[in-house]
Amino acid sequence: MASHDVPRAEDGTDLAERCRDAMLARDRASRSLGIEVEEVGAGFARAAFTVREDMLNGHDVCHGGFLFTLADSAFAFACNSRNAPTLALQCSITFVAPARLGERIEAVARERTLAGRTGTYDVEVCGPQGPVALFRGVSYRVTGTVLPEG
Amino acid sequence: MASHDVPRAEDGTDLAERCRDAMLARDRASRSLGIEVEEVGAGFARAAFTVREDMLNGHDVCHGGFLFTLADSAFAFACNSRNAPTLALQCSITFVAPARLGERIEAVARERTLAGRTGTYDVEVCGPQGPVALFRGVSYRVTGTVLPEG
Amino acid sequence: MASHDVPRAEDGTDLAERCRDAMLARDRASRSLGIEVEEVGAGFARAAFTVREDMLNGHDVCHGGFLFTLADSAFAFACNSRNAPTLALQCSITFVAPARLGERIEAVARERTLAGRTGTYDVEVCGPQGPVALFRGVSYRVTGTVLPEG
């Protein structure tokens, strides 16, 4: 990214951060899992959590559903980053390695395409040893704004 | 399929129930979400939860990650129902309607194909007003048993 | 749905058949593969082809791309059956068994959900020995009509 006088607003980071803050304030699900949205930008988000005891499945590794939820949250923050409210329409996830108790897991969401009302986002979910899951989401924009109007 | 004197064993329900009980005893994730595995059979499972306040996202509806988790749990109980430990390899979900606070959501997983080490399962996730999500999972069987041996 | 004198119109079959005929007349791709659209209805289509020599891959079975194409055509005829032009947004396919030279392969597409501009369709692709692939498609409706207006 090139430097500017008003760097953060110009490239959409400021707007993305305000959208994130407004969403997080209402998003009890992400908070209850300890998800932290560490960085956002236009069409971009990075979120993380630490695998807790109550996230483990019968194989003693993190339930895939929580890895999905982390990825889906990153996806949501990325696709709502331009103040246009956007929903997940379809998501796919491939599980590639287990995530274990106490590991810090990070999901990085990047916009791949955006056309009309729909977009495609790739989310890479990584633990300390590398990728644990690959996620891809298709988004659908609805009417309104993410931020309160006026 | 071999014939037996005991009807429930014949269709695999008894084995499926023992696998479910062994898995659930270790599955802190499903328990922490209040997921109840109401019915299992060979290649089949029905699970449900009630949408709680801490499952709501910024749009004030159930975070898609929890709908996925419910579906993924039903998938896991269905594909581990024959005492062969089986993992989720790839999952897709399409979100079709919101699930709201207090609603009872049910996921029914059915085996569609099983060949070699891999299988395909469809999970329909429904609320009181009808489908909220359609899930499809590809499973991969590993070595060992679900039940403790000996 | 409005009532009509003609029973076939009532359930959308007549409209679906006119949409199919209009689409097939322009669809060189489906014709070049010998795809026959045997039956259509509102949100429904059944299409088939026979596996030809020029559809075989290096493993000497039908290239998965042609099974996908057959399923995708059935999907297209199902989701365009109400005279609203509709595009494939996202599709998933699981390959479950090989299709061989000379086999008749049939794809049956059924609408699962329809809300706003988007819909979900399941397509089962079967050969003489049973399922060869399971396909799921998400559709997106655009403006206009399938049939020429006026």
Next chain:
Amino acid sequence: MASHDVPRAEDGTDLAERCRDAMLARDRASRSLGIEVEEVGAGFARAAFTVREDMLNGHDVCHGGFLFTLADSAFAFACNSRNAPTLALQCSITFVAPARLGERIEAVARERTLAGRTGTYDVEVCGPQGPVALFRGVSYRVTGTVLPEG
């Protein structure tokens, strides 16, 4: 990776090229669509075709099935590049822009993960104006070799 005298063998390109040649010689499907496999390496392939009249659908753009087939071919050449025969288990595709008559369409397949018998590959399908489709495939390795033994 073992060291070799021949540099190209060391990074797997020579082996990948021999696998490609052996597969292409048998792959009537890819040849019938004019697919050219322009470049291969370990876990990598680049393939292309030109959209022909007989690939157009009723919307007068390239039928999504042929874009899928191109991507699926690139995927197959990438995942068979190490001389271990590997099949497509599950594939997803998101269509992001139309491909038109006469356009050269290129699919680049890259291995993302490889563990045990399964792998994940991303394929980006681009035309002259940019991406037309994003494809992701899950592969499954079977026994034997791609190249004739002995």
